[in-house]
Amino acid sequence: MLRRFGCHSRARLFLVAVLLLLPALCLAGKHFVMPAPRAAKTYPAHDEHPDERVTVGLDPYDMADKASIFSVRYSDVGFLPIFVVVTNDSNQPVSLTEATFELVTVDRTKIPSATEGDIYRRITRSPATGPPPTPLPWPKKKGGVAKDAQEEIQNSQFAARAIEPHSTQCGFLFFDVSDISTPLAGAHFYLNRMLDAKGNELMYFDVPLEKYLSAPSKP
Numbered sequence: 001m002l003r004r005f006g007c008h009s010r011a012r013l014f015l016v017a018v019l020l021l022l023p024a025l026c027l028a029g030k031h032f033v034m035p036a037p038r039a040a041k042t043y044p045a046h047d048e049h050p051d052e053r054v055t056v057g058l059d060p061y062d063m064a065d066k067a068s069i070f071s072v073r074y075s076d077v078g079f080l081p082i083f084v085v086v087t088n089d090s091n092q093p094v095s096l097t098e099a100t101f102e103l104v105t106v107d108r109t110k111i112p113s114a115t116e117g118d119i120y121r122r123i124t125r126s127p128a129t130g131p132p133p134t135p136l137p138w139p140k141k142k143g144g145v146a147k148d149a150q151e152e153i154q155n156s157q158f159a160a161r162a163i164e165p166h167s168t169q170c171g172f173l174f175f176d177v178s179d180i181s182t183p184l185a186g187a188h189f190y191l192n193r194m195l196d197a198k199g200n201e202l203m204y205f206d207v208p209l210e211k212y213l214s215a216p217s218k219p
Contacts, residue, residue, distance in 0.1 A: 032070065032152040035059075037170035040087035044215035045189075047205045053090035054163070056191055056205040059083040060184060060212055061172070070156070072149045077122045078178025079114060081156075082189070085170045088163040092197040095162050099193050103175045106186025113173040119153050120145050122176075184209040 041048050043057030061067045061081040067074065074081055084101070088094050101113040123145050158171030177183035191205040
């Protein structure tokens with residue numbers, strides 16, 4: 001009887017341990033998948049240049065359900081991910097090699113897009129991100145950033161250097177909005193220094209984020 005009780009107890013303890021580790025195992029196996037972009041002009045927050053036939057669309061990932069595609073909790077360390085989509089409907093390529101991206105808040109605070117290094121440094125200073133403490137051997141890189149988080153940051157960022165004719169490029173930009181309670185209200189996104197095939201600068205893109213905030217909710 002004692003032997004049977006001991007076996008059942010060990011089995012129950014093993015089951016409890018597996019259940020406790022399951023969330024961590026799922027997190028460890030989660031890999032970032034880039035959302036499929038639509039044409040830029042289909043996003044509520046967009047700026048279309050009909051003469052140049054180029055459009056920039058934005059989709060902020062400011063809600064928990066949308067941000068669940070990431071393993072890193074960027075909002076916990078003060079970053080707002082914004083999905084940036086650029087569609088080139090012209091017959092010539094456009095270049096982003098000199099492009100700059102900026103979020104300007106309602107009080108005119110200018111926030112440049114964060115670099116990988118900016119995000120790494122913020123993550124390593126905060127205990128709020130990354131996987132929960134477990135006995136799993138999380139590989140480390142970049143001064144303490146888990147390998148999966150590092151790969152997510154690299155793979156998610158908007159990295160296009162050019163947009164070919166009749167094509168769309170996309171990716172995330174991250175903006176440091178720490179200590180800003182409502183960063184999107186009254187804010188504008190600016191993309192400057194996009195060049196045409198001859199090296200001429202296109203008119204700057206100005207996307208009001210109020211277009212996103214005021215858009216009807218999807219059913």
